[in-house]
Amino acid sequence: MSLSEPVEFVRRLGSTPRIGAIVLAEQAIDTYLTGYTRMEDRGIALDILLRDLARLRFQAPEFDAFISEVEGYIDLLHRHLSRQAA
Numbered sequence: 001m002s003l004s005e006p007v008e009f010v011r012r013l014g015s016t017p018r019i020g021a022i023v024l025a026e027q028a029i030d031t032y033l034t035g036y037t038r039m040e041d042r043g044i045a046l047d048i049l050l051r052d053l054a055r056l057r058f059q060a061p062e063f064d065a066f067i068s069e070v071e072g073y074i075d076l077l078h079r080h081l082s083r084q085a086a
Contacts, residue, residue: 006032007052010070014063025070029077043081046074 006028013021029049036042050071057067 004032004049004052006049007056010053010067011056011060011063014060014066021066022069022073025066026073029070029073033077039081039085043078046078046081050074 006025009028010025013025018024032049033042033045036045053067053071053074057064
């Protein structure tokens, strides 16, 4: 089973320290989410990303800090979806 495209992008970003890498990761996640129009589907897609990031954290523990930042962004997106649903 392969990692999703945004998570593979996070892996590539994490392996080469660059200024603005978190912004690029956030843009990749935002682009990924545009493929899901329903809020429920977006929530599921975000959960899948979190699962894949957990797998990446296990495979490449050296990216732990960067993955934590990306997970924080996904958490913000989840909260935004929750507010929209309310």
